[in-house]
Amino acid sequence: MTEKDVISRGQQYIMNTYGRFPLVPVKGKGSYIWDINGKQYLDFVGGIAVCILGHSNNELNQVLKEQAQTLWHVSNLYWIEPQVAAAEKLATATGMDKVFFCNSGAEANEAAIKLARKYFYRQNENKYEIITFKKSFHGRTMAAVTATGQDKYHEGFAPLPGGFSYAEFNNLDSVKEVINENTCAIMVEPIQGEGGIQPADPVFLNGLRKLCDQEGIFLIFDEVQCGMGRTGQLFAWQDYVVKPDIFTTAKGLGGGIPIGAMIATEKAASGFAPGDHASTFGGNPLATAVASKVLDIVSDNTFLDNVKAMGEYLYQALKKIGDRRIVDVRGKGLMLGMEFNTPVKELIEICIQKGLLLVGAGTNVVRFVPPLTINETEVNQAVNILKEALREWKNGLS
Numbered sequence: 001m002t003e004k005d006v007i008s009r010g011q012q013y014i015m016n017t018y019g020r021f022p023l024v025p026v027k028g029k030g031s032y033i034w035d036i037n038g039k040q041y042l043d044f045v046g047g048i049a050v051c052i053l054g055h056s057n058n059e060l061n062q063v064l065k066e067q068a069q070t071l072w073h074v075s076n077l078y079w080i081e082p083q084v085a086a087a088e089k090l091a092t093a094t095g096m097d098k099v100f101f102c103n104s105g106a107e108a109n110e111a112a113i114k115l116a117r118k119y120f121y122r123q124n125e126n127k128y129e130i131i132t133f134k135k136s137f138h139g140r141t142m143a144a145v146t147a148t149g150q151d152k153y154h155e156g157f158a159p160l161p162g163g164f165s166y167a168e169f170n171n172l173d174s175v176k177e178v179i180n181e182n183t184c185a186i187m188v189e190p191i192q193g194e195g196g197i198q199p200a201d202p203v204f205l206n207g208l209r210k211l212c213d214q215e216g217i218f219l220i221f222d223e224v225q226c227g228m229g230r231t232g233q234l235f236a237w238q239d240y241v242v243k244p245d246i247f248t249t250a251k252g253l254g255g256g257i258p259i260g261a262m263i264a265t266e267k268a269a270s271g272f273a274p275g276d277h278a279s280t281f282g283g284n285p286l287a288t289a290v291a292s293k294v295l296d297i298v299s300d301n302t303f304l305d306n307v308k309a310m311g312e313y314l315y316q317a318l319k320k321i322g323d324r325r326i327v328d329v330r331g332k333g334l335m336l337g338m339e340f341n342t343p344v345k346e347l348i349e350i351c352i353q354k355g356l357l358l359v360g361a362g363t364n365v366v367r368f369v370p371p372l373t374i375n376e377t378e379v380n381q382a383v384n385i386l387k388e389a390l391r392e393w394k395n396g397l398s
């Protein structure tokens with residue numbers, strides 16, 4: 001098939017839910033992908049913060065191949081060796097106790113919401129409300145999209161599940177205004193991703209922890225995007241030194257294999273008993289064998305130190321770009337955002353034409369979530385392409 005064939009047949013047969021760029025990637029290696037015409041791109045999107053070890057990583061390929069030749073899937077009617085290994089690694093690296101595996105970020109958040117509610121139901125307490133934040137993003141299933149504090153994702157899907165209220169991110173007073181005797185949990189991204197790469201203020205996260213302790217309710221962190229080494233810690237909350245009762249992750253956990261996880265303390269996890277929640281595919285041997293290897297690689301301090309160093313290197317390089325349309329550069333580790341005073345779609349298109357893949361976060365923010373394995377040469381290449389693209393981009397100059 002030619003590029004034109006793939007796109008036109010895709011438009012005919014694939015449901016129209018994505019605004020896609022006219023690009024057909026067919027191969028990836030390390031920080032690069034190649035399209036169907038053989039053109040090379042430096043990938044600073046990494047499948048939207050998923051391919052944390054780059055494309056076609058040799059160690060992951062090896063594990064995948066071995067597991068594929070051994071056992072793919074059996075269901076959770078049985079004990080699964082790689083699932084147990086991955087759970088143990090997640091629990092010991094975080095000081096948490098129990099893990100539930102699923103297949104995506106939205107599902108992990110659904111599981112967290114259900115666990116919080118079920119826990120208080122079992123305690124005979126009338127607590128079911130979840131407080132989330134404006135500009136948050138928690139996924140597209142009905143509860144996760146309701147938890148998402150952005151009206152545009154709710155439009156047309158009413159009636160939405162009840163029991164959600166929204167506070168202002170980084171504003172503890174606004175949380176105190178909505179908290180009440182029915183609140184069972186506060187759910188927050190330590191660094192808002194889709195909402196424009198906004199790190200939580202440490203005082204705010206600490207304040208949420210204190211508030212949850214005072215009220216006897218759960219603090220849930222959504223680390224679907226900011227977790228798995230992205231910030232230079234295995235999970236962003238470890239950097240804030242604010243421990244949740246429940247947290248979720250997905251994206252980078254499988255390095256490209258679909259998998260999500262909801263991780264909880266013993267106390268919170270006691271909310272679920274057999275039959276309360278399930279997933280046919282959740283934690284299957286193929287996905288967890290890969291995730292287990294990803295965890296080995298990413299948990300290593302040398303690996304994490306390199307993420308911090310590359311994050312700082314990229315941040316400094318971005319800060320140095322002198323363009324009066326740039327409003328802010330922010331983020332943590334290799335989760336950075338560059339905010340402009342105008343929409344960035346066209347800038348991203350120019351970068352793609354020039355061989356650099358970037359993605360937006362909201363309308364005015366360019367997001368940088370490259371593989372965590374990038375090096376200085378690749379960062380320099382990305383920044384040079386971005387500078388060239390900025391020279392060509394006319395928006396917001398007049």
Ligand SMILES: Cc1ncc(COP(=O)(O)O)c(C=O)c1O
Nearest residue numbers: 104105106137138139193224225
């Ligand atoms: C913070 C956060 N939570 C949840 C999700 C949803 O994850 P998924 O698309 O795997 O369902 C995303 C996806 O971008 C996310 O960034």
